[in-house]
Amino acid sequence: MTDREFLKVFRQQKEAFLKDFEKGTHHLRSAPVTSAGGDYKKVLDWFERWLREERVNTGSFEVGTREPARSFDQFMDEVLAVAREKLGDKNINITYSLPGQRLGISESWKCIKAFGSRDIYYRIGRTRPRKGPRRGEDLLVIDLVMDGYKKQVFLPLLAQKEAIERELGETLEREPPKVETTGKYRLKLLLPFEVVLRNDVHFVAEKLADFIAVTKPVLNGLGVM
Structure with missing residues:
Protein backbone atom coordinates (compact mmCIF):
# COMPACT_ATOMS: atom_id res chain seq x y z
CA MET A 1 0.00 0.00 0.00
CA GLU A 54 7.48 8.09 13.04
CA ARG A 55 10.12 10.57 14.10
CA VAL A 56 8.96 13.96 15.36
CA ASN A 57 9.01 16.68 12.66
CA THR A 58 10.09 14.38 9.82
CA GLY A 59 7.14 15.45 7.70
CA SER A 60 7.08 11.99 6.11
CA PHE A 61 4.78 8.99 6.29
CA GLU A 62 7.61 6.60 5.57
CA VAL A 63 8.14 4.13 8.37
CA GLY A 64 11.59 4.74 9.84
CA THR A 65 13.85 2.65 11.98
CA ARG A 66 13.53 3.49 15.63
CA GLU A 67 16.84 4.08 17.37
CA PRO A 68 17.68 1.66 20.17
CA ALA A 69 16.89 2.89 23.66
CA ARG A 70 19.78 4.53 25.50
CA SER A 71 20.38 4.99 29.19
CA PHE A 72 20.40 8.61 30.34
CA ASP A 73 24.17 8.46 30.86
CA GLN A 74 24.69 7.14 27.33
CA PHE A 75 22.45 9.85 25.93
CA MET A 76 24.38 12.55 27.77
CA ASP A 77 27.73 11.16 26.64
CA GLU A 78 26.63 11.29 23.01
CA VAL A 79 25.25 14.82 23.40
CA LEU A 80 28.54 16.03 24.89
CA ALA A 81 30.60 14.37 22.16
CA VAL A 82 28.51 15.91 19.37
CA ALA A 83 28.44 19.33 21.06
CA ARG A 84 32.23 19.28 21.51
CA GLU A 85 32.65 18.59 17.80
CA LYS A 86 30.27 21.42 16.86
CA LEU A 87 32.08 23.85 19.16
CA GLY A 88 35.45 22.70 17.87
CA ASP A 89 34.40 23.92 14.43
CA LYS A 90 34.02 27.37 16.04
CA ASN A 91 37.41 27.15 17.79
CA ILE A 92 35.77 26.72 21.20
CA ASN A 93 37.25 23.96 23.32
CA ILE A 94 35.33 22.30 26.13
CA THR A 95 36.30 19.57 28.55
CA TYR A 96 34.17 17.41 30.77
CA SER A 97 34.90 14.61 33.17
CA LEU A 98 32.51 11.89 34.25
CA PRO A 99 34.08 10.46 37.42
CA GLY A 100 30.86 8.84 38.54
CA GLN A 101 30.73 6.59 35.50
CA ARG A 102 34.09 5.07 36.35
CA LEU A 103 32.62 4.05 39.69
CA GLY A 104 29.43 2.75 38.13
CA ILE A 105 27.40 5.67 39.48
CA SER A 106 24.55 7.09 37.40
CA GLU A 107 24.81 10.87 37.20
CA SER A 108 21.92 13.19 36.42
CA TRP A 109 24.18 16.23 35.81
CA LYS A 110 27.33 16.69 33.73
CA CYS A 111 29.68 19.64 34.21
CA ILE A 112 31.36 21.30 31.23
CA LYS A 113 34.44 23.50 31.48
CA ALA A 114 34.97 26.21 28.89
CA PHE A 115 36.93 28.65 31.08
CA GLY A 116 40.04 28.55 33.22
CA SER A 117 37.95 29.32 36.32
CA ARG A 118 36.71 26.31 38.25
CA ASP A 119 33.80 28.29 39.68
CA ILE A 120 32.20 29.32 36.38
CA TYR A 121 31.08 26.47 34.17
CA TYR A 122 28.21 24.97 32.19
CA ARG A 123 26.01 22.05 33.19
CA ILE A 124 23.44 19.84 31.55
CA GLY A 125 21.12 17.57 33.47
CA ARG A 126 17.68 16.41 34.44
CA THR A 127 15.43 18.12 36.95
CA ARG A 128 11.84 18.24 38.17
CA PRO A 129 11.01 21.58 39.83
CA ARG A 130 9.08 21.36 43.09
CA LYS A 131 7.87 24.96 42.88
CA GLY A 132 7.04 27.56 40.26
CA PRO A 133 5.16 27.43 36.94
CA ARG A 134 7.07 24.31 35.77
CA ARG A 135 6.40 22.40 39.00
CA GLY A 136 6.32 18.64 38.54
CA GLU A 137 7.56 18.73 34.93
CA ASP A 138 10.46 16.54 33.82
CA LEU A 139 12.96 18.89 32.19
CA LEU A 140 16.38 18.77 30.60
CA VAL A 141 18.33 21.82 31.74
CA ILE A 142 21.35 23.53 30.21
CA ASP A 143 22.71 26.17 32.53
CA LEU A 144 25.61 28.51 33.13
CA VAL A 145 26.76 28.45 36.76
CA MET A 146 28.23 31.68 38.18
CA ASP A 147 27.83 31.09 41.93
CA GLY A 148 29.45 33.82 44.02
CA TYR A 149 30.09 36.14 41.06
CA LYS A 150 27.06 38.40 41.31
CA LYS A 151 28.63 41.81 40.65
CA GLN A 152 31.57 40.73 38.52
CA VAL A 153 29.73 38.41 36.12
CA PHE A 154 26.06 37.69 36.81
CA LEU A 155 24.61 41.21 36.81
CA PRO A 156 26.61 42.38 33.75
CA LEU A 157 25.47 39.21 31.95
CA LEU A 158 21.83 39.89 32.87
CA ALA A 159 22.17 43.32 31.25
CA GLN A 160 22.74 41.48 27.96
CA LYS A 161 20.14 38.75 28.55
CA GLU A 162 17.66 40.02 25.96
CA ALA A 163 20.33 40.23 23.26
CA ILE A 164 21.48 36.69 24.12
CA GLU A 165 17.90 35.41 23.94
CA ARG A 166 17.39 37.01 20.53
CA GLU A 167 20.53 35.37 19.20
CA LEU A 168 19.55 31.97 20.61
CA GLY A 169 15.88 32.28 19.73
CA GLU A 170 15.11 31.00 23.23
CA THR A 171 13.91 32.35 26.57
CA LEU A 172 16.41 31.92 29.40
CA GLU A 173 15.49 31.46 33.05
CA ARG A 174 17.26 32.38 36.28
CA GLU A 175 16.99 30.95 39.77
CA PRO A 176 14.13 32.09 42.05
CA PRO A 177 14.98 35.11 44.26
CA LYS A 178 15.22 32.92 47.39
CA VAL A 179 17.87 30.78 45.72
CA GLU A 180 19.84 33.78 44.46
CA THR A 181 19.98 35.21 47.98
CA THR A 182 22.10 32.17 48.91
CA GLY A 183 24.71 33.19 46.33
CA LYS A 184 23.66 30.81 43.56
CA TYR A 185 23.54 32.60 40.22
CA ARG A 186 22.60 30.67 37.08
CA LEU A 187 21.20 31.36 33.65
CA LYS A 188 19.43 28.36 32.17
CA LEU A 189 17.72 26.97 29.11
CA LEU A 190 14.87 24.54 29.81
CA LEU A 191 13.97 21.78 27.35
CA PRO A 192 11.15 19.23 27.65
CA PHE A 193 12.48 15.83 28.74
CA GLU A 194 10.69 14.39 25.71
CA VAL A 195 13.81 15.21 23.67
CA VAL A 196 15.64 12.57 25.72
CA LEU A 197 12.85 10.02 25.42
CA ARG A 198 12.92 10.31 21.63
CA ASN A 199 16.75 10.06 21.60
CA ASP A 200 17.18 13.41 19.85
CA VAL A 201 20.93 13.67 20.46
CA HIS A 202 21.66 16.15 17.68
CA PHE A 203 18.86 18.54 18.68
CA VAL A 204 20.10 18.72 22.30
CA ALA A 205 23.76 18.91 21.22
CA GLU A 206 22.94 21.84 18.95
CA LYS A 207 21.10 23.66 21.75
CA LEU A 208 24.03 23.07 24.11
CA ALA A 209 26.62 24.16 21.55
CA ASP A 210 24.63 27.30 20.67
CA PHE A 211 24.19 28.20 24.34
CA ILE A 212 27.94 27.99 24.93
CA ALA A 213 28.89 29.66 21.64
CA VAL A 214 26.66 32.68 22.35
CA THR A 215 27.38 33.17 26.06
CA LYS A 216 31.11 32.39 26.18
CA PRO A 217 32.21 35.50 24.22
CA VAL A 218 30.08 37.65 26.55
CA LEU A 219 31.81 36.18 29.60
CA ASN A 220 35.20 36.55 27.92
CA GLY A 221 34.38 40.23 27.54
CA LEU A 222 33.72 40.37 31.29
CA GLY A 223 37.16 38.99 32.02
CA VAL A 224 36.25 35.31 32.42
CA MET A 225 38.86 33.51 30.34
Whole structure:
Protein backbone atom coordinates (compact mmCIF):
# COMPACT_ATOMS: atom_id res chain seq x y z
CA MET A 1 0.00 0.00 0.00
CA THR A 2 1.40 3.40 -0.95
CA ASP A 3 1.33 6.48 1.30
CA ARG A 4 -1.49 7.97 -0.79
CA GLU A 5 -3.54 4.77 -0.57
CA PHE A 6 -2.98 4.63 3.18
CA LEU A 7 -4.20 8.21 3.67
CA LYS A 8 -7.23 7.55 1.49
CA VAL A 9 -8.17 4.42 3.43
CA PHE A 10 -7.56 6.10 6.78
CA ARG A 11 -9.84 9.02 5.87
CA GLN A 12 -12.55 6.63 4.66
CA GLN A 13 -12.37 4.54 7.83
CA LYS A 14 -12.40 7.66 10.00
CA GLU A 15 -15.44 9.11 8.22
CA ALA A 16 -17.31 5.80 8.45
CA PHE A 17 -16.53 5.49 12.13
CA LEU A 18 -17.64 9.07 12.85
CA LYS A 19 -20.94 8.48 11.04
CA ASP A 20 -21.60 5.40 13.15
CA PHE A 21 -20.47 7.21 16.27
CA GLU A 22 -22.96 10.03 15.65
CA LYS A 23 -25.70 7.40 15.26
CA GLY A 24 -24.59 5.74 18.48
CA THR A 25 -23.75 2.51 16.65
CA HIS A 26 -19.99 2.80 16.25
CA HIS A 27 -19.29 -0.78 15.16
CA LEU A 28 -16.14 -1.04 13.08
CA ARG A 29 -17.64 -3.81 10.98
CA SER A 30 -20.24 -1.42 9.58
CA ALA A 31 -17.54 0.57 7.74
CA PRO A 32 -16.91 -0.43 4.12
CA VAL A 33 -13.85 -2.45 3.19
CA THR A 34 -11.92 -0.93 0.30
CA SER A 35 -9.78 -2.73 -2.23
CA ALA A 36 -6.90 -0.37 -1.52
CA GLY A 37 -6.97 -0.99 2.19
CA GLY A 38 -7.74 -4.68 2.52
CA ASP A 39 -9.03 -5.57 5.96
CA TYR A 40 -9.23 -3.18 8.90
CA LYS A 41 -6.55 -4.96 10.90
CA LYS A 42 -3.98 -4.35 8.18
CA VAL A 43 -4.77 -0.62 8.11
CA LEU A 44 -4.83 -0.25 11.89
CA ASP A 45 -1.64 -2.27 12.34
CA TRP A 46 0.14 -0.03 9.86
CA PHE A 47 -1.18 3.07 11.55
CA GLU A 48 -0.07 1.79 14.98
CA ARG A 49 3.37 1.02 13.60
CA TRP A 50 3.59 4.47 12.05
CA LEU A 51 2.64 6.14 15.35
CA ARG A 52 5.34 4.20 17.17
CA GLU A 53 8.14 4.73 14.68
CA GLU A 54 7.48 8.09 13.04
CA ARG A 55 10.12 10.57 14.10
CA VAL A 56 8.96 13.96 15.36
CA ASN A 57 9.01 16.68 12.66
CA THR A 58 10.09 14.38 9.82
CA GLY A 59 7.14 15.45 7.70
CA SER A 60 7.08 11.99 6.11
CA PHE A 61 4.78 8.99 6.29
CA GLU A 62 7.61 6.60 5.57
CA VAL A 63 8.14 4.13 8.37
CA GLY A 64 11.59 4.74 9.84
CA THR A 65 13.85 2.65 11.98
CA ARG A 66 13.53 3.49 15.63
CA GLU A 67 16.84 4.08 17.37
CA PRO A 68 17.68 1.66 20.17
CA ALA A 69 16.89 2.89 23.66
CA ARG A 70 19.78 4.53 25.50
CA SER A 71 20.38 4.99 29.19
CA PHE A 72 20.40 8.61 30.34
CA ASP A 73 24.17 8.46 30.86
CA GLN A 74 24.69 7.14 27.33
CA PHE A 75 22.45 9.85 25.93
CA MET A 76 24.38 12.55 27.77
CA ASP A 77 27.73 11.16 26.64
CA GLU A 78 26.63 11.29 23.01
CA VAL A 79 25.25 14.82 23.40
CA LEU A 80 28.54 16.03 24.89
CA ALA A 81 30.60 14.37 22.16
CA VAL A 82 28.51 15.91 19.37
CA ALA A 83 28.44 19.33 21.06
CA ARG A 84 32.23 19.28 21.51
CA GLU A 85 32.65 18.59 17.80
CA LYS A 86 30.27 21.42 16.86
CA LEU A 87 32.08 23.85 19.16
CA GLY A 88 35.45 22.70 17.87
CA ASP A 89 34.40 23.92 14.43
CA LYS A 90 34.02 27.37 16.04
CA ASN A 91 37.41 27.15 17.79
CA ILE A 92 35.77 26.72 21.20
CA ASN A 93 37.25 23.96 23.32
CA ILE A 94 35.33 22.30 26.13
CA THR A 95 36.30 19.57 28.55
CA TYR A 96 34.17 17.41 30.77
CA SER A 97 34.90 14.61 33.17
CA LEU A 98 32.51 11.89 34.25
CA PRO A 99 34.08 10.46 37.42
CA GLY A 100 30.86 8.84 38.54
CA GLN A 101 30.73 6.59 35.50
CA ARG A 102 34.09 5.07 36.35
CA LEU A 103 32.62 4.05 39.69
CA GLY A 104 29.43 2.75 38.13
CA ILE A 105 27.40 5.67 39.48
CA SER A 106 24.55 7.09 37.40
CA GLU A 107 24.81 10.87 37.20
CA SER A 108 21.92 13.19 36.42
CA TRP A 109 24.18 16.23 35.81
CA LYS A 110 27.33 16.69 33.73
CA CYS A 111 29.68 19.64 34.21
CA ILE A 112 31.36 21.30 31.23
CA LYS A 113 34.44 23.50 31.48
CA ALA A 114 34.97 26.21 28.89
CA PHE A 115 36.93 28.65 31.08
CA GLY A 116 40.04 28.55 33.22
CA SER A 117 37.95 29.32 36.32
CA ARG A 118 36.71 26.31 38.25
CA ASP A 119 33.80 28.29 39.68
CA ILE A 120 32.20 29.32 36.38
CA TYR A 121 31.08 26.47 34.17
CA TYR A 122 28.21 24.97 32.19
CA ARG A 123 26.01 22.05 33.19
CA ILE A 124 23.44 19.84 31.55
CA GLY A 125 21.12 17.57 33.47
CA ARG A 126 17.68 16.41 34.44
CA THR A 127 15.43 18.12 36.95
CA ARG A 128 11.84 18.24 38.17
CA PRO A 129 11.01 21.58 39.83
CA ARG A 130 9.08 21.36 43.09
CA LYS A 131 7.87 24.96 42.88
CA GLY A 132 7.04 27.56 40.26
CA PRO A 133 5.16 27.43 36.94
CA ARG A 134 7.07 24.31 35.77
CA ARG A 135 6.40 22.40 39.00
CA GLY A 136 6.32 18.64 38.54
CA GLU A 137 7.56 18.73 34.93
CA ASP A 138 10.46 16.54 33.82
CA LEU A 139 12.96 18.89 32.19
CA LEU A 140 16.38 18.77 30.60
CA VAL A 141 18.33 21.82 31.74
CA ILE A 142 21.35 23.53 30.21
CA ASP A 143 22.71 26.17 32.53
CA LEU A 144 25.61 28.51 33.13
CA VAL A 145 26.76 28.45 36.76
CA MET A 146 28.23 31.68 38.18
CA ASP A 147 27.83 31.09 41.93
CA GLY A 148 29.45 33.82 44.02
CA TYR A 149 30.09 36.14 41.06
CA LYS A 150 27.06 38.40 41.31
CA LYS A 151 28.63 41.81 40.65
CA GLN A 152 31.57 40.73 38.52
CA VAL A 153 29.73 38.41 36.12
CA PHE A 154 26.06 37.69 36.81
CA LEU A 155 24.61 41.21 36.81
CA PRO A 156 26.61 42.38 33.75
CA LEU A 157 25.47 39.21 31.95
CA LEU A 158 21.83 39.89 32.87
CA ALA A 159 22.17 43.32 31.25
CA GLN A 160 22.74 41.48 27.96
CA LYS A 161 20.14 38.75 28.55
CA GLU A 162 17.66 40.02 25.96
CA ALA A 163 20.33 40.23 23.26
CA ILE A 164 21.48 36.69 24.12
CA GLU A 165 17.90 35.41 23.94
CA ARG A 166 17.39 37.01 20.53
CA GLU A 167 20.53 35.37 19.20
CA LEU A 168 19.55 31.97 20.61
CA GLY A 169 15.88 32.28 19.73
CA GLU A 170 15.11 31.00 23.23
CA THR A 171 13.91 32.35 26.57
CA LEU A 172 16.41 31.92 29.40
CA GLU A 173 15.49 31.46 33.05
CA ARG A 174 17.26 32.38 36.28
CA GLU A 175 16.99 30.95 39.77
CA PRO A 176 14.13 32.09 42.05
CA PRO A 177 14.98 35.11 44.26
CA LYS A 178 15.22 32.92 47.39
CA VAL A 179 17.87 30.78 45.72
CA GLU A 180 19.84 33.78 44.46
CA THR A 181 19.98 35.21 47.98
CA THR A 182 22.10 32.17 48.91
CA GLY A 183 24.71 33.19 46.33
CA LYS A 184 23.66 30.81 43.56
CA TYR A 185 23.54 32.60 40.22
CA ARG A 186 22.60 30.67 37.08
CA LEU A 187 21.20 31.36 33.65
CA LYS A 188 19.43 28.36 32.17
CA LEU A 189 17.72 26.97 29.11
CA LEU A 190 14.87 24.54 29.81
CA LEU A 191 13.97 21.78 27.35
CA PRO A 192 11.15 19.23 27.65
CA PHE A 193 12.48 15.83 28.74
CA GLU A 194 10.69 14.39 25.71
CA VAL A 195 13.81 15.21 23.67
CA VAL A 196 15.64 12.57 25.72
CA LEU A 197 12.85 10.02 25.42
CA ARG A 198 12.92 10.31 21.63
CA ASN A 199 16.75 10.06 21.60
CA ASP A 200 17.18 13.41 19.85
CA VAL A 201 20.93 13.67 20.46
CA HIS A 202 21.66 16.15 17.68
CA PHE A 203 18.86 18.54 18.68
CA VAL A 204 20.10 18.72 22.30
CA ALA A 205 23.76 18.91 21.22
CA GLU A 206 22.94 21.84 18.95
CA LYS A 207 21.10 23.66 21.75
CA LEU A 208 24.03 23.07 24.11
CA ALA A 209 26.62 24.16 21.55
CA ASP A 210 24.63 27.30 20.67
CA PHE A 211 24.19 28.20 24.34
CA ILE A 212 27.94 27.99 24.93
CA ALA A 213 28.89 29.66 21.64
CA VAL A 214 26.66 32.68 22.35
CA THR A 215 27.38 33.17 26.06
CA LYS A 216 31.11 32.39 26.18
CA PRO A 217 32.21 35.50 24.22
CA VAL A 218 30.08 37.65 26.55
CA LEU A 219 31.81 36.18 29.60
CA ASN A 220 35.20 36.55 27.92
CA GLY A 221 34.38 40.23 27.54
CA LEU A 222 33.72 40.37 31.29
CA GLY A 223 37.16 38.99 32.02
CA VAL A 224 36.25 35.31 32.42
CA MET A 225 38.86 33.51 30.34
